[in-house]
Amino acid sequence: MTDRRPDAQEPAAPVPASAVPRFEVEADVVVVGQGAAGGCASIEAARAGAEVLVLERMSLGGGATALSTGLTYFGGGTRIQRACGFDDPVEAMHAYVRLAAGSQPDEERVRLYCEGSVEHFEWFCSLGVEWNASFHDDKVTHPLSADGLLYTGNEEVWPFCEQARPAPRGHKPAREGEAGGYLMEAVLRATAASGARVVNDCHVQRLVQAPDRRVVGVAARLDGREVFVGARRGVILAAGGFVMNRDMLARHAPALLHINTPTGTPGDDGRGIRMGMGAGGEAENMGEGLLLNSWYPPSSHLMGILVDARGQRFVNEDASIGRTSDAIVAKADARAWLVVDDAIYGQTQARHRIAAVEESFEALEAALGIPDGALVRTIEAYNRAAEKGEDPLFHKARPWLRPLQAPPYAALDCSPARSVWGGFTLGGLRTRATGEVQDPDGREIPGLYAAGRNAAGLCREGRSYASGLSIGDASFFGRLAGRSAAGVPHG
Ligand SMILES: Cc1cc2nc3c(=O)[nH]c(=O)nc-3n(C[C@H](O)[C@H](O)[C@H](O)COP(=O)(O)OP(=O)(O)OC[C@H]3O[C@@H](n4cnc5c(N)ncnc54)[C@H](O)[C@@H]3O)c2cc1C
Numbered sequence: 224m225t226d227r228r229p230d231a232q233e234p235a236a237p238v239p240a241s242a243v244p245r246f247e248v249e250a251d252v253v254v255v256g257q258g259a260a261g262g263c264a265s266i267e268a269a270r271a272g273a274e275v276l277v278l279e280r281m282s283l284g285g286g287a288t289a290l291s292t293g294l295t296y297f298g299g300g301t302r303i304q305r306a307c308g309f310d311d312p313v314e315a316m317h318a319y320v321r322l323a324a325g326s327q328p329d330e331e332r333v334r335l336y337c338e339g340s341v342e343h344f345e346w347f348c349s350l351g352v353e354w355n356a357s358f359h360d361d362k363v364t365h366p367l368s369a370d371g372l373l374y375t376g377n378e379e380v381w382p383f384c385e386q387a388r389p390a391p392r393g394h395k396p397a398r399e400g401e402a403g404g405y406l407m408e409a410v411l412r413a414t415a416a417s418g419a420r421v422v423n424d425c426h427v428q429r430l431v432q433a434p435d436r437r438v439v440g441v442a443a444r445l446d447g448r449e450v451f452v453g454a455r456r457g458v459i460l461a462a463g464g465f466v467m468n469r470d471m472l473a474r475h476a477p478a479l480l481h482i483n484t485p486t487g488t489p490g491d492d493g494r495g496i497r498m499g500m501g502a503g504g505e506a507e508n509m510g511e512g513l514l515l516n517s518w519y520p521p522s523s524h525l526m527g528i529l530v531d532a533r534g535q536r537f538v539n540e541d542a543s544i545g546r547t548s549d550a551i552v553a554k555a556d557a558r559a560w561l562v563v564d565d566a567i568y569g570q571t572q573a574r575h576r577i578a579a580v581e582e583s584f585e586a587l588e589a590a591l592g593i594p595d596g597a598l599v600r601t602i603e604a605y606n607r608a609a610e611k612g613e614d615p616l617f618h619k620a621r622p623w624l625r626p627l628q629a630p631p632y633a634a635l636d637c638s639p640a641r642s643v644w645g646g647f648t649l650g651g652l653r654t655r656a657t658g659e660v661q662d663p664d665g666r667e668i669p670g671l672y673a674a675g676r677n678a679a680g681l682c683r684e685g686r687s688y689a690s691g692l693s694i695g696d697a698s699f700f701g702r703l704a705g706r707s708a709a710g711v712p713h714g
Contacts, residue, residue, distance in 0.1 A: 258286025260675025376689020658704025
């Protein structure tokens, strides 16, 4: 599954146009990959009048998006938000998404995404996707109910809640369990209806580039042979991220090597990014990604404390799972336990291993090999403050503050070496918000566009990520890339 060839981390050199005997097929716009980004790009390009050809490596499109929960980040006053009683002005969404985008947000992307969010939601509705007007009032990482709205990031969490007015913006399509397949069925249906042609089992491997740098086509493996496909107006790279390529992770994002259960498909091998780099595109933000160790639900676990090997807390436990997982690696040196008491313990969906169960804090500390007295002091200080509804160290919110005082006490092992760690990459090709791939000097590579995990997109840091921002980013900016490649001027 993993791309382990010796060159698997190098840019994929393009085929010079002069070396292409002839293009067997041509289209105005060639889209590489049919997940959220490629699917939405192809619909928009075709609706704009372009002849569109989608080349998809798998026998059926959908990509990681089809495997996903389908959470999509919309706000600014969608019908579902209003029906559930939430007021979410565009300015409030903007303030939050700017924080969620990371420490160096792309202001243009943030603005476009927030201002266009209600329209984008209605666009999905027009494809036939349904959403229930019900609010899921629990802290979960992986909602299984068919409720349509929930908090999926750090909206109510310190310090975010002090800088942006909270509102739930994670929208889940009206299906129980994983809803990404249902979402992508609608995208695939709309692609077919738009007139775009799709070729499956077609593995795109290189771009074709003219001497003036214009990308004029692709080289792909189809039916066991190489075929050249011409693109009169442009190629859109929408082939996913690189979480499956351990060599690329080692080179660009070593912290993501802690991922032992990648959140992706075999298509997330970085090929699209490497093709873009080979044509002169700059890759940026390559060290960043989302890490996921789901030590809740049950949400009662948020009343527990995460501690490192020195018995110290290091994060507010009510933060999003991307934020706590990042902290486990970055602040706790990838070794951490969740300490709970009998009143709040429950089996996690990821089935965390119980490292120790003891009747006293002292015995728990000894069983975990934490230096004398350190864990006991941490829990006693936490309990004293929690009794008063306070967390002076990390500002965990009041609803999750409750002293640990119901023995036995347990420690769940959250370390990457001993529990399930998912995640995916957030780095990719540098593009304008409208999809044009740029070189290191910011100049466009003519005829080349990218979106979704192939691009360094809207959210650039896992520690601030909110679930739904990946499908939201891929679909929203995929649509823009589709219009750009088709030659539609952006208003
Ligand atoms: C289990 C799971 C749950 C998730 N839950 C959520 C969620 O609820 N909300 C959220 O926002 N995100 C979620 N994500 C992440 C999210 O689904 C993805 O990051 C996002 O959908 C990526 O979209 P994309 O279009 O860039 O890539 P994809 O949807 O993966 O599409 C890429 C497509 O390109 C094809 N491809 C790859 N290489 C080639 C090639 N060389 N030639 C031709 N085709 C190629 C692939 O086969 C694939 O179909 C989840 C992911 C998983 C796996």
